[in-house]
Amino acid sequence: MDFLRQWQQFFPQFLPGLWVTLKLTVASLVLGFPLGAALAVAVSSTRRVIRWPSIVLVELGRGAPGLIVLYLVYYGLPQVGLTLPNFLAATVALAITTGAYSSEIFRAGLLAVPVGQREASRALGLKPFKEFRLVVLPQALKFVIPPLIGFAIILYQGTSLAFAISTPELLSRAYNAASITFQFTAALTLAGAMYAVISLLAIALVRTGSRRDERP
Amino acid sequence: MTAGERPADASGTGRRAGEAGPDRSPVPLLRLENISISYRGHEVVHEVSLDVSPGEVVALIGPSGAGKSSLLRCVNFLEVPAAGTVYLEGRPVGFVQRRGRSVPANATALAEHRREVGMVFQNFNLFPHLTAVENVMLAQIHSLGRSKADARERALKELAHVGLASHADAKPAKCSGGQQQRIAIARALAMDPKLMLFDEPTSALDPELGIEVLTTMRRLADEGMTMIVVTHEMHFAEEVADRIVFMADGRIVEQGPARQVMREPVHERTKRFLAAVTDR
Numbered sequence: 001m002d003f004l005r006q007w008q009q010f011f012p013q014f015l016p017g018l019w020v021t022l023k024l025t026v027a028s029l030v031l032g033f034p035l036g037a038a039l040a041v042a043v044s045s046t047r048r049v050i051r052w053p054s055i056v057l058v059e060l061g062r063g064a065p066g067l068i069v070l071y072l073v074y075y076g077l078p079q080v081g082l083t084l085p086n087f088l089a090a091t092v093a094l095a096i097t098t099g100a101y102s103s104e105i106f107r108a109g110l111l112a113v114p115v116g117q118r119e120a121s122r123a124l125g126l127k128p129f130k131e132f133r134l135v136v137l138p139q140a141l142k143f144v145i146p147p148l149i150g151f152a153i154i155l156y157q158g159t160s161l162a163f164a165i166s167t168p169e170l171l172s173r174a175y176n177a178a179s180i181t182f183q184f185t186a187a188l189t190l191a192g193a194m195y196a197v198i199s200l201l202a203i204a205l206v207r208t209g210s211r212r213d214e215r216p
Numbered sequence: 217m218t219a220g221e222r223p224a225d226a227s228g229t230g231r232r233a234g235e236a237g238p239d240r241s242p243v244p245l246l247r248l249e250n251i252s253i254s255y256r257g258h259e260v261v262h263e264v265s266l267d268v269s270p271g272e273v274v275a276l277i278g279p280s281g282a283g284k285s286s287l288l289r290c291v292n293f294l295e296v297p298a299a300g301t302v303y304l305e306g307r308p309v310g311f312v313q314r315r316g317r318s319v320p321a322n323a324t325a326l327a328e329h330r331r332e333v334g335m336v337f338q339n340f341n342l343f344p345h346l347t348a349v350e351n352v353m354l355a356q357i358h359s360l361g362r363s364k365a366d367a368r369e370r371a372l373k374e375l376a377h378v379g380l381a382s383h384a385d386a387k388p389a390k391c392s393g394g395q396q397q398r399i400a401i402a403r404a405l406a407m408d409p410k411l412m413l414f415d416e417p418t419s420a421l422d423p424e425l426g427i428e429v430l431t432t433m434r435r436l437a438d439e440g441m442t443m444i445v446v447t448h449e450m451h452f453a454e455e456v457a458d459r460i461v462f463m464a465d466g467r468i469v470e471q472g473p474a475r476q477v478m479r480e481p482v483h484e485r486t487k488r489f490l491a492a493v494t495d496r
Contacts, residue, residue, distance in 0.1 A: 126359055
C-alpha cells in the first residue's frame with residue numbers, strides 16, 4: 001500500500017497543477033472556438049484574400065504537431081520581437097490548434113443545416129445576415145456542440161504539451177515530484193488518474209446531455 | 217373567358233402560349249417573359265412566357281423534369297433565370313441594368329421582392345428550432361419590421377385561419393406533415409403576399425393529410441389569393457385552378473381553362489400525360 005501513501009502525499013502538490021491545466025484548457029477554448037467559427041466562415045469566403053490565408057492556417061494548424069506550434073510560439077516569436085510568458089504562449093498555441101480543428105467542426109455544422117432552411121429564409125425576404133443569425137446558426141450550433149465538447153476533452157489532455165515549455169500544469173508537477181522522489185510510477189499514475197477522472201466525467205455529462213437531446 | 221375559347225396554341229413556343237389564355241387586366245400581376253433556366257449547361261426551361269392576373273389560380277402540371285418547379289422557383293429568384301425577365305405588377309425584378317447588361321440584383325433588392333411573394337415548399341421547410349407561432353412571427357419581425365406584439369397577434373390569427381390555433385406553441389417535429397404544411401402556409405400568408413407559390417405542397421404527404429392542405433388552399437383560392445401551384449393532384453387542379461398550364465421538356469405545351477385542358481386536351485403530349493396520371 002505504498003502507492004496509496006505516495007498518492008496521498010502527491011495529491012495536494014498536484015492540485016495547483018490541475019488548476020493551471022483547467023485554466024489553460026478554458027483559456028484556449030475561449031480563444032480557439034471563436035477563431036474556429038471565424039475560420040469556418042472564412043475558408044468558404046468568395047474572396048481569395050480571405051479564403052487562402054485561412055485555408056493555410058487551418059491546414060497548418062491541423063497538419064503540424066501541436067508541440068511544433070507550441071515551440072514556434074514560445075521560441076519562435078521572440079525572434080521577431082514578441083516574447084510571451086509560458087502560460088500565455090501555451091494558451092496562444094493551443095488556441096491556434098483549437099481554432100484549426102474546430103473550424104472543421106463548425107464548417108460541418110453549417111453544412112448540416114438543410115439547404116431548404118436557407119431557401120425558406122430567403123423566400124420570406126430575410127437578408128443574408130439575418131438568415132445566418134436567425135436560421136442557420138441556431139441549427140448549426142445544435143449540431144456542433146457535442147463534437148466541440150469532444151474536442152474540449154481532447155484538448156484538456158493535450159494541455160500536457162505545455163509541460164515542454166515549463167508551464168506549471170499538472171504533468172509538470174507530476175514530473176517534478178517524480179524526479180525528486182524517483183517515484184515515477186506513483187506520480188504519473190496519479191496525474192493520469194486526475195486527467196482521466198475529469199475527462200470521463202465530462203464524457204458522461206455529454207452522453208446524458210445528448211441522450212436528453214434526442215428525445216423529441 | 218369566353219365559352220368557346222380554345223386552349224392556348226400548342227405550338228410549344230412559350231411566347232405565344234403566354235399571350236393566349238383567360239382574359240386579364242391590362243397589367244398582369246406577374247409576367248414571366250422568355251424565361252430560360254439552365255443547370256450546368258443543361259437547359260431545363262426554354263423561353264417560357266406566362267402571365268398571371270390578380271386573383272387567378274394557375275396550376276402547373278406535367279411530367280417530372282418538365283421544368284415546372286424551376287419555373288416556379290424563378291418567380292422569387294430561388295432560381296436565377298439564365299435569360300428572360302420576371303415582372304411583378306409591371307416592374308422588372310431580380311435584375312438591374314448595368315452598362316447595358318442585365319446583372320443580378322443585390323441581396324437587399326431580392327429580399328424586398330421576395331417579401332411580396334409567398335412560397336410553400338414540398339418539404340415544408342419550417343424552422344425546427346422555433347415553435348409554430350415563432351415560425352410565423354420570424355419574418356414579420358425581421359423582414360417587415362413589425363413589432364413583436366403585432367407579429368404575434370397576426371401569427372395567431374393566421375394559425376387560427378388554417379385551423380391550428382391550438383398548436384401555436386408546438387415545435388414542428390410535434391406536428392403531423394399536414395399540420396406542418398398548414399403552418400408553412402400561415403407563415404407565408406402573414407407576410408401579406410401579393411402572390412403565393414406552391415411547389416408540390418402535398419407530394420410529401422399521405423393522401424389523407426394532403427386533403428387538409430388542399431382544403432386550406434382551396435379556401436385561399438376562394439378568398440381571391442393569386443396562386444401558382446405546381447401539383448400532381450389532378451382533381452385539385454381541375455376543381456380549384458382557373459387555368460391549367462401543361463409543361464413538358466422545359467416548354468409550355470398547352471394551357472387553358474382548367475376543365476378544358478383536363479377534359480379536352482388538344483396536344484398529343486398532354487393527352488398522353490393525362491391518360492397516364494388519371495389511369496391510376
